Amino acid sequence: MKELKILYLYPDILDLYGDIGNIKVLKYRLEQRGFKAIIDNYSINDEKPDFKNYDIVFAGGGADNEQKILAEDLIKYKEDIKQAKDAGVFFLLICGAYQLFGKYYKGVEGNIIPGLEVFDYYTEANPSRSNRCIGNIVIEAELNGNKTKVIGFENHGGQTFGIEEPFGKVLFGNGNKFGDTVEGFMQKNVIATYLHGPLLSKNPALADYIIKYCLERRYNEVIELEPLNDELENKCRLQLLQRFLEK
Amino acid sequence: MGFLTILFTKIIIFMLKIAKKNGGNLPGKLAYKMNKNIIKYFKLNCPVIAVVGTNGKTMTNNSVNRILTQSGANVISNLQGNNMETGILSLLIRNSSLTGKIKADYLTLEVDESYLPVVFKDLRLDTLVVLDFFRDQLDRVGEVESLILKINEFLKTYKGNLVLNNDDPNVARLGKANPENENIFYFSVDKYKFASEEMKEAGEGKFCPFCSTKLEYAYYQYAHIGKFKCPKCNFGNNEIYKLIKNVDLENRTFEIDDELFKIQFNSIYSIYNFAAAITATSLYNIKTEDVKQALENFVLNNGRQEKLVIKECETVINLAKNPTGANVSLRLVNEDNDPKDVLFVLNDNVADGKDVSWIYDINFSNLNNVNRIITSGTRAYDMAICVKNSGFPVSQIEAYLDLGEAVKALYSTKCKKYAISNYTAIQDTRQAIKSF
The missing domain is CATH 3.90.190.20 (Mur ligase, C-terminal domain)
Structure with missing residues (x-):
C-alpha cells in the first residue's frame, strides 16, 4: 500500500483557526483512494523530528504570544528544515507558520522576532493592532498549468513584503497586505499562505495537487489520482464564488 | 439632561408598546446617543451582580435571578441576554423612575466581556462572576488573551466580590489582578463521569500565565476546563469556597456542602453555571431551601437545551x-x-x-x-x-x-x-x- 508521511508541527499550539482541517482533508482524500496517511505530531519537548524523512510538513496559525514561545523552539531546526525543503519535501504553511518561515517578523514596537530564513520574504505588524486584514478571500492560483480559484478566510495583522513568487492573484479580499493584488508564496514544493477556512476544505483540487506531487516524488512514477465524490465541495464552491465574486 | 433623556426614551418605550413592538436595544441606543454619560444618572441602592464569560452567561444570570426571586426578592435582570451597553441601558430605562431611581432588591446582569469596563465605569458593581474564556468569533472579538488582559486591567482597582471558576486557568488567574482584594471566591466541580486525562476538545490556556510553564492537568472535564496546576509556581492551588461533588448527570443531581441539589439539565457545563450561581448567591445569605427549589424547577426555553x-x-x-x-x-x-x-x-x-x-x-x-x-x-x-x-x-x-x-x-x-x-x-x- 502506498503511503504518505505527514509531519504536523505544534498541533497543540498552532491550533487557533481550525487549520487542523487541512490534515483531516489530506487524510480523507488519501484513505478514500486506498493510500495510507501517517501523521506524526511534533511539539515543544518532543524528540527532534527527521524532517527530510517526511513527504509533507504542515503548520498552521496560533495565538500571538504562544507563537513566540514556539519560534524559539523551531529555530533550532533551521538547517534541517532547509535541507528537507531543498530535497523536495512539500511544505504547507498557514498564517503564523507562513510568517515564521520568512526572514523576520517586526512587531508593533519595532521589535524583531527572527524567522527561520528559509525564504526571503519578511513581515511587519500593522501599526494599529485593531486594524487587521479580516474577511473572506478568493485568489486564483496556477496548479500544474490549470488556473484554479482558491477560497479561504484571512485574519492577519502582519503585512508580508518581498514576495516574488506569490501563491495566487487576489480576486476578492486583501492578500499579503491591505488591498494587495497577490497572496501567499509558492514554489514547486511550497505553499505558504494566509488562507484559513481551512484552506483545503473548500479546494479539493489544491489538496489533490499536493497529494499528487508528494506521491510522484516518493514513488518516482506518474500517478493519476482517482476522482472522488466532491459533490458537497462543488456545491459549496458554487455558492461561495457566486456570493463573493458576483456582487 | 439625564431627566430629559429618560423621559424621551420612556416615551419611545411607551410608543413601542402601543405599536406592540419590543424595541430591544433601541431605547438604550437612543439614550446613549443623547447623553454619553447617561449611566451615571441612575441611582441604585441595591446590590449589583454581573456575570461575564464566553459561554453560559445567559443561563447563569437566569439562575441567579431565579434563586434571588425564590427568596422573595424583587430582581431586575437582562434575562433575554441583551448584554452590551445599549441593552443594559434599555433595561435600566425601562425599570427606573424619571429621576433615574431604580427600585429593586437586586440588579443582576449578564455583560459582554468586552463591554465590562464601559458598563461599570459609572455603575455600581458588588459581585462579579467570571465563568470561562474560550475562543469565540476570532474575526470579530479577536484573540481571547487580549480580552482577558482587558478584564484583568479592570479588576486591578476592583475591590468587590469576585466569583471565579478555579477550573479554568484563564479565569483563576484573575484572582491575582488586585492583591488587595480579599473578596475572592473560587468555585470548582469534582471530576465527572466523562472527564478524561487527555484534552478532547480545543482549549485555551496551556501555559501558566505567570511563569509560562506548561500547565499540568489531573483531568479535563471538557475543553480546557479541569483540575490544573502549574508545576513550577503552583498557580491554580487556591482555596475552594464552593465545591460541587457527586455530579450525576443521569439523575440530574449534584452535591454542595453535603446538600443534594436536583436540576433539569444534564450537561457538565450547566453544572459549572449552577456552581457559579450558587456561589454568587451564597454571598447574600439565601436559604439553601430557596436555592434548591429555584434550581429544581429551572428551565430555559430559549434554545439552551x-x-x-x-x-x-x-x-x-x-x-x-x-x-x-x-x-x-x-x-x-x-x-x-x-x-x-x-x-x-x-x-x-x-x-x-x-x-x-x-x-x-x-x-x-x-x-x-x-x-x-x-x-x-x-x-x-x-x-x-x-x-x-x-x-x-x-x-x-x-x-x-x-x-x-x-x-x-x-x-x-x-x-x-x-x-x-x-x-x-x-x-x-x-x-x-x-x-x-
Missing part, C-alpha cells in the same frame, strides 16, 4: 456559537445512547463571526448512535464538508441551504433529534422546528 416533542420525536435544541459550545452540545448527544439524528445550522452573519473555520475544532470522533447529520444555514455546505472529513459516512450527510427543507428532512424519520445552531440561526431554527 430546550426540550420539545415534534411529530412524536423527542427534540433538543441547543445554541452553540463557538467550538466549546458545539463540543459540549455534542457531549450531550454522545452521552445519550438512543439512536438519533443531528441538525447543525451554521450562519456566517456579522454577529456570528464571518469565519467558519472554527467548526474544524468540533470533535466528531466520539459520535454515539447518530443515524444522520443534516446541515443548514448560510454555511450548510461548509458544515457538511467538515462532518464528511471527520470520517462520518457521506451517504448519511444531507445539506440544505433552506432551513425549512432541512427541518423537513430532519423529521422524515422517527428517532430522537438534536438541533445545534449558532447565534443568528438559533431563533430561526426554533421557529422552523416549532412550526413544523
Whole structure:
C-alpha cells in the first residue's frame, strides 16, 4: 500500500483557526483512494523530528504570544528544515507558520522576532493592532498549468513584503497586505499562505495537487489520482464564488 | 439632561408598546446617543451582580435571578441576554423612575466581556462572576488573551466580590489582578463521569500565565476546563469556597456542602453555571431551601437545551456559537445512547463571526448512535464538508441551504433529534422546528 508521511508541527499550539482541517482533508482524500496517511505530531519537548524523512510538513496559525514561545523552539531546526525543503519535501504553511518561515517578523514596537530564513520574504505588524486584514478571500492560483480559484478566510495583522513568487492573484479580499493584488508564496514544493477556512476544505483540487506531487516524488512514477465524490465541495464552491465574486 | 433623556426614551418605550413592538436595544441606543454619560444618572441602592464569560452567561444570570426571586426578592435582570451597553441601558430605562431611581432588591446582569469596563465605569458593581474564556468569533472579538488582559486591567482597582471558576486557568488567574482584594471566591466541580486525562476538545490556556510553564492537568472535564496546576509556581492551588461533588448527570443531581441539589439539565457545563450561581448567591445569605427549589424547577426555553416533542420525536435544541459550545452540545448527544439524528445550522452573519473555520475544532470522533447529520444555514455546505472529513459516512450527510427543507428532512424519520445552531440561526431554527 502506498503511503504518505505527514509531519504536523505544534498541533497543540498552532491550533487557533481550525487549520487542523487541512490534515483531516489530506487524510480523507488519501484513505478514500486506498493510500495510507501517517501523521506524526511534533511539539515543544518532543524528540527532534527527521524532517527530510517526511513527504509533507504542515503548520498552521496560533495565538500571538504562544507563537513566540514556539519560534524559539523551531529555530533550532533551521538547517534541517532547509535541507528537507531543498530535497523536495512539500511544505504547507498557514498564517503564523507562513510568517515564521520568512526572514523576520517586526512587531508593533519595532521589535524583531527572527524567522527561520528559509525564504526571503519578511513581515511587519500593522501599526494599529485593531486594524487587521479580516474577511473572506478568493485568489486564483496556477496548479500544474490549470488556473484554479482558491477560497479561504484571512485574519492577519502582519503585512508580508518581498514576495516574488506569490501563491495566487487576489480576486476578492486583501492578500499579503491591505488591498494587495497577490497572496501567499509558492514554489514547486511550497505553499505558504494566509488562507484559513481551512484552506483545503473548500479546494479539493489544491489538496489533490499536493497529494499528487508528494506521491510522484516518493514513488518516482506518474500517478493519476482517482476522482472522488466532491459533490458537497462543488456545491459549496458554487455558492461561495457566486456570493463573493458576483456582487 | 439625564431627566430629559429618560423621559424621551420612556416615551419611545411607551410608543413601542402601543405599536406592540419590543424595541430591544433601541431605547438604550437612543439614550446613549443623547447623553454619553447617561449611566451615571441612575441611582441604585441595591446590590449589583454581573456575570461575564464566553459561554453560559445567559443561563447563569437566569439562575441567579431565579434563586434571588425564590427568596422573595424583587430582581431586575437582562434575562433575554441583551448584554452590551445599549441593552443594559434599555433595561435600566425601562425599570427606573424619571429621576433615574431604580427600585429593586437586586440588579443582576449578564455583560459582554468586552463591554465590562464601559458598563461599570459609572455603575455600581458588588459581585462579579467570571465563568470561562474560550475562543469565540476570532474575526470579530479577536484573540481571547487580549480580552482577558482587558478584564484583568479592570479588576486591578476592583475591590468587590469576585466569583471565579478555579477550573479554568484563564479565569483563576484573575484572582491575582488586585492583591488587595480579599473578596475572592473560587468555585470548582469534582471530576465527572466523562472527564478524561487527555484534552478532547480545543482549549485555551496551556501555559501558566505567570511563569509560562506548561500547565499540568489531573483531568479535563471538557475543553480546557479541569483540575490544573502549574508545576513550577503552583498557580491554580487556591482555596475552594464552593465545591460541587457527586455530579450525576443521569439523575440530574449534584452535591454542595453535603446538600443534594436536583436540576433539569444534564450537561457538565450547566453544572459549572449552577456552581457559579450558587456561589454568587451564597454571598447574600439565601436559604439553601430557596436555592434548591429555584434550581429544581429551572428551565430555559430559549434554545439552551430546550426540550420539545415534534411529530412524536423527542427534540433538543441547543445554541452553540463557538467550538466549546458545539463540543459540549455534542457531549450531550454522545452521552445519550438512543439512536438519533443531528441538525447543525451554521450562519456566517456579522454577529456570528464571518469565519467558519472554527467548526474544524468540533470533535466528531466520539459520535454515539447518530443515524444522520443534516446541515443548514448560510454555511450548510461548509458544515457538511467538515462532518464528511471527520470520517462520518457521506451517504448519511444531507445539506440544505433552506432551513425549512432541512427541518423537513430532519423529521422524515422517527428517532430522537438534536438541533445545534449558532447565534443568528438559533431563533430561526426554533421557529422552523416549532412550526413544523
